[in-house]
Amino acid sequence: MLAKDQLGRRGEATAAAYLQQAGLRIVDRNWRCPAGEIDLVAVDGSTLVIVEVKTRSSDDFGQPLESITAAKLERLYLLASRWARAHSLRFSGFRIDAVGVLDDGSGTPRIEHVRAMI
Structure with missing residues (x-):
């Protein structure tokens, strides 16, 4: 695995843990469609x-x-509707969040969470 891929996976794991600690429930990771x-x-x-x-x-x-x-x-909005349709689930609404992880591997990563990106 390339170092860039390892960094990305570590960042996603860090983001998932952060979001779970904030009260969100992670239901899927790295979901793909065309x-x-x-x-x-x-x-x-x-x-x-x-x-x-x-x-x-x-x-x-x-x-x-x-x-x-x-x-x-714009692509994330499209993917949100495709994910919900693929799983036959309905929600009261949806939003797009972003989590930035700055991790040089030497200590605790810095995390920035932006709710409802527009």
Whole structure:
């Protein structure tokens, strides 16, 4: 496995643990369909939460969440509806969250959680 892939997996695990500690229930990870991939799927009360995780080992090239584009957000909205249809589930609503993880491997990672990205 490439170092970049290992960093990404470690970031997703860190984000999942953080979200669970915040009271969300993780129900799926790395879900794929022809339109793309969802990093984490969670439930917050009766709300479906699609979570994009961005992990970096340093902020030399900017903060992790700066790399989420409008096109990526648009794709995540599409993927949210496809995930719900594929699982035959209904929710009172859904939102797109983002979790940025800055982890250089030497200590506790820095986590930034943005709810309801627009």
